[in-house]
Amino acid sequence: MSTSTTPARTRSSWSLKDLVLLVVLGVVFGFLYWVFVQAWTALSILMGPAGDLSQHFLAGSWLLVAPIAIAIVQRPFAGVIAEVLASVIEVVFLGSAVGPMLFIAAAIQGIGSEIPFAATRYRSYGWATYALSGLLGAGLVFFYSAFRSGWYGQDVFFLRLVIHLISGLVLGGLLAKVIVDNLAKTGVVDNFAIGRTRLGKANAR
Amino acid sequence: MTAATTSAFTASGSVLARRNPTVKLALLFVVSLAMVFVFDPVTPAVLYIVALATIQASTRLPVKAMALGHVPFVAFGLGIFLVNALSRPGQILWEAGPVRVTVEGLSVGGSLALRTLVIGILAIGFVASTDGVALMGSLHQHARLGSRVTYAVLAGYRMLQEMPREWQTIRQAHAVRARLRPDGTLPRGLSAYRRAAFALLVVSVRKGERMAQSLESRGLGLSPRTTWRKIPLNSTDWLMATTVLAVLGGILALSHILGFLEGYDALFS
Amino acid sequence: MPAEPALQLTDVSVEFPRRDSAVLRGVTLRLDPGEHLIVFGASGSGKSTLLQAITGVVPHTVLSTLTGSVSVNGTSTIDASVVELSRHIGVLSQDPSSGVCLPDVEQELALPLENRAVPPEQISARIDHALAAVGAAGLRQRQTDRLSGGEGQRVALAASLIAEPALLLLDEPTSMLDPAGLTAVRQAIDAATAAFGPSVVLVEHRLDDYAGPAGIAGLPERAVVLGDDGRVLADGDTAAVLAGSAGQLNARGCWLPLETELLAVTGRPGGLATPEVRAALRALALPREGDDLQAPRGLGMPNDDGASPAPRIGDTVLTARNVCVSRGAELKKRRRPRRTAETAPAILKHVNFELRRGEITALLGANGTGKTSLLLTLAGLLPPAEGSVAGARPGMVFQNPEHQFVAHSVVDEVRHGLPGDAGRLVKTVLDQHRLIHLADQSPFRLSGGEKRRLSVAAMLAHDRPSLLADEPTFGLDRRDTIATAAAFRQAAAAGRAIFFSSHDLRTVATLADRAVVVAEHTVIADGAIFDVLRDPDVLMRAGLRLPPLLDWLLAEFDSAPDIRRVLNGLDAAVSGATTAPQLSGSRV
Ligand SMILES: Nc1ncnc2c1ncn2[C@@H]1O[C@H](COP(=O)(O)OP(=O)(O)OP(=O)(O)O)[C@@H](O)[C@H]1O
């Protein structure tokens, strides 16, 4: 007698592997942002008032971690949790200039990024889904930041919004897909949900 | 325990360092949240002075460290101040060509900049007096953070500690085999960084997977479990919490009575 | 009533997706409580996979298919989660860098106890005890990111023992350890056996060092041999298994205890104690036609056989002048204010030496003495706190192979950084390092030894005047160690200087012309390899211990070429070691 198992995924509780992956993504992107922000802060001081505006160009990159996490783990709340964990790493261990309000921003971003994937029940990972994810993530968090930083009532409000959305679309959406596809190619995420689906597709072909 | 390796400086052993990390985090959070609804410059200014004095007294940070810690917040605040001063419609104070400064702009900008400083000084006090590892332990014990999440974050923290070195090693491992440019120097462009960043991601994901295996093989997730090093949570912590909230409430109330306090409407007045 | 087996595998096969052939096939194995088992097998034969099947990682965590059944203490691994199984099992995984997960050593060791609900008041004492058992009592207050490779391995071992599991799975627990560490591991396992009597499954390469003077009797009493196709080739009493398949195992390139190896080569049992075996070894030392290629060439090396090889030691390519190696300099350069406050003491001071073309130099020293740091400094990757390093850009093989990987497949990895027309070269290199059958695999999906080979191969494909290698043979099986050594020799013959660190003195004696020994925060010896190995004072101060074979050879022969001929003669008995690999095809 022999039993064959490729264990079915239990949807009930998070596996440690998945949790650690979310943390790792948070850490890596937290670290890369940190390196990046070092350079950025100096630049934005030099740019004076334009520095405050210029933050919107890169706003999308803060969204990256959510779609990547969702695509690899493929289960509900992965995006939100990944964003929040990334912000915890940033605030608690790296010391961010925004302080703990970042947690809330992160959660809002995560929700925004996750909605398009949730709408496809975590099945579709095409360009459109990623693009929408970046757009929504950036959009939602924009209104929160605007409230927090008092952008309402400023002349440049709409300029801010447009730059913010484009950045979200490109850096927070499309770039995420590029990264995920490359990551999958290396084989390091084979043991996660993404590996199973890819394998399933390969076998079906 | 480890020093707060990622903070710019440490104040271990100070009065504030002995307080419970969860309580400190919660207070930081509450004050930051309260600040979001304040839009006049006077209230945050007062709060900032009070906070600065208290934190200086309770952490005894060297002045230089304190000043250094302020740099990002001041820079951030300055940016906000300038943008608001220049781009907010209202009563014109000064005008030259396209550049125009309004009273409302100065007021709101000042408020937002000072808010950044208040959050900044609290964050400095928090980071300087709190060990990240102890914080996670405390969140686990006092805030019901699950053991798996706690240790996942701690494992992440360890990776973070190693990351600057990991990054350097990867850059160098790549450089060792990279083809030199015609002038004999190493390729330095964006693509070299991109490659290294991607390798960092790959190596970390891989390492994370093995760490998860390692943690599971050590029984993380079994119940019941015990906690070896209890992070104390005692009456002094509650006293601190009450005092901080009372002072915050007091200043807000006083500011309101004296007519300084302004809320969200300030943006559209 | 017969006791419940500690471990029962019934007809277990394991397959990985994207691999054509199964890694384990029809493995059936039963281990009684308290029984100790050693697993022999070449690199890639599935030893680590077998251990993962026992912990439940295969198939629960790693995407794979397992048929058959595995049960641990009566619990089937199909039904139980990895965490649930961890109640019975202590694991030391093969990759030492991921064996340690938490920021502090203390926390790392407390975790298994906390998870098993050990009363807090007992924990501190048990941490002390476990650290002392692995010879790492001094590491308790350390942060884990500052541990050297070997120090980390000791902490990981302590963490796997501390909860006193019923079944211990040790995947190459000594691959990066110095002799003191090896003895400590040995003693820790013995102490554990005496204290709580776990069953042990051990995968180990450095068998002679591990077994110590007891020889085969010092190994676990039971042995299993895994073949290249993942089947169990032999299972039984260790001495009998080794005696029965000595020739076959040796030819396949498994590491074997000396006695067994000598049996395979000379056909006579009894090891070095037997006059016939010694006679056969002496016969190996007789010069033959055309083998002077392998003889050591060194400064001051006595060259007593008539046909003296042309001295191929050339000009200097890398010079270290009064170098002070420190980790502090690196941190300052990074301009991270938070760490500058802690002044890092110098790891090595007053380091002076030169690397010359055509010369192979070994770097020897105990764990944590600063070998890695020195190599990084020489490679220009860690700025020296004092002094200077001069020379052309060296190549470097890192201690952690994964750091080097940039490509998505093995073949692209080797091709990386080479000119476009390097196709032939790539193929030769892959062949030489027995990687051709893995050419299309992702570098990250390889076994431990395969990764090590790939990282060495990829660097050797580049033509650099000097090559620095940090433990280039750790985790390799014998066949691959020999192949790597051959590749180094070839590189040296082509005029490169080679400088490598290693804890494996036999490989060092086979390969190196010269040795640099670090201890006491400086270089304590630098000279012809056998001169250094013959100096009891240096050996003692550096904590080096000669394996029995070397000990005998050094006592028996005065001339370096004789010793080298014996060592090479023994290596020649491993098939595919020096010629093209014939076994590589078997898995494709
Ligand atoms: N997740 C995986 N996916 C695909 N192939 C794998 C995976 N894990 C291991 N393999 C392959 O299975 C074979 C056996 O690997 P394993 O790690 O068990 O070897 P090993 O006997 O421990 O070798 P070594 O002595 O080098 O550590 C190797 O050829 C390896 O490339």
Ligand SMILES: Nc1ncnc2c1ncn2[C@@H]1O[C@H](COP(=O)(O)OP(=O)(O)OP(=O)(O)O)[C@@H](O)[C@H]1O
């Ligand atoms: N990043 C670091 N920061 C501070 N100290 C370090 C760092 N890395 C290593 N060390 C310490 O420096 C010393 C030398 O470490 P190194 O890794 O060079 O040793 P090694 O000789 O290579 O040891 P092993 O044989 O165990 O690999 C050790 O005591 C180690 O704990």
Ligand SMILES: [Mg+2]
């Ligand atoms: Mg292995």
Ligand SMILES: [Mg+2]
């Ligand atoms: Mg080392």
